Amino acid sequence: DADVTQTPRNRITKTGKRIMLECSQTKGHDRMYWYRQDPGLGLRLIYYSFDVKDINKGEISDGYSVSRQAQAKFSLSLESAIPNQTALYFCATSDAGGTGELFFGEGSRLTVL
Amino acid sequence: SQKIEQNSEALNIQEGKTATLTCNYTNYSPAYLQWYRQDPGRGPVFLLLIRENEKEKRKERLKVTFDTTLKQSLFHITASQPADSATYLCALVGRTGANNLFFGTGTRLTVIP
Numbered sequence: 001d002a003d004v005t006q007t008p009r010n011r012i013t014k015t016g017k018r019i020m021l022e023c024s025q026t027k028g029h030d031r032m033y034w035y036r037q038d039p040g041l042g043l044r045l046i047y048y049s050f051d052v053k054d055i056n057k058g059e060i061s062d063g064y065s066v067s068r069q070a071q072a073k074f075s076l077s078l079e080s081a082i083p084n085q086t087a088l089y090f091c092a093t094s095d096a097g098g099t100g101e102l103f104f105g106e107g108s109r110l111t112v113l
Numbered sequence: 114s115q116k117i118e119q120n121s122e123a124l125n126i127q128e129g130k131t132a133t134l135t136c137n138y139t140n141y142s143p144a145y146l147q148w149y150r151q152d153p154g155r156g157p158v159f160l161l162l163i164r165e166n167e168k169e170k171r172k173e174r175l176k177v178t179f180d181t182t183l184k185q186s187l188f189h190i191t192a193s194q195p196a197d198s199a200t201y202l203c204a205l206v207g208r209t210g211a212n213n214l215f216f217g218t219g220t221r222l223t224v225i226p
Contacts, residue, residue: 042117042216043202045214100147100206101162102204106155106156
């Protein structure tokens with residue numbers, strides 16, 4: 001089984017719908033992140049969490065919210081999806097005591113029509 | 114704000130040759146630099162890390178150099194193989210905090226048999 005698991009892997013939805021992407025990890029890491037990847041723009045940080053009670057905005061947090069339900073679970077929500085949120089979303093984890101090496105999930109491809 | 118440029122969006126190379134990928138940056142002083150590999154439809158996978166006070170790092174057929182004066186890192190794959198075909202991402206890591214890791218857009222390497 002993968003160390004970082006994302007669900008769903010693919011989702012097509014309509015403008016205005018609420019969407020939740022879920023991430024769970026078995027790495028035992030405290031730090032978790034949500035990134036989006038767009039062609040030509042690279043990976044950009046949406047939100048990150050250093051522990052269960054810590055939530056921080058990243059570079060592009062507008063239109064998104066997150067919930068850290070447990071050390072192993074970090075979910076990303078789009079309250080009212082819009083077409084420019086069509087992208088590939090990645091969850092990642094890292095060890096607080098390490099050098100920032102990120103462990104990524106397999107990605108969730110979201111299409112907003 | 115920081116800017117990261119990875120040379121050519123795509124690089125084709127003959128099997129057996131050395132592939133050299135470039136990562137240039139401006140407006141940033143990273144504590145270290147990471148390289149990741151990303152296969153189509155998959156999450157990035159960490160390969161190597163080099164610290165600001167290190168000139169060169171090696172791992173099997175991979176070699177990374179880091180020149181903080183030129184603000185450049187070079188990533189070499191020697192004796193390249195078709196299985197090395199993937200997109201390679203560089204990431205700059207700052208000194209503190211979690212919103213201090215910035216990715217380049219990647220170079221898509223194709224090794225031709």
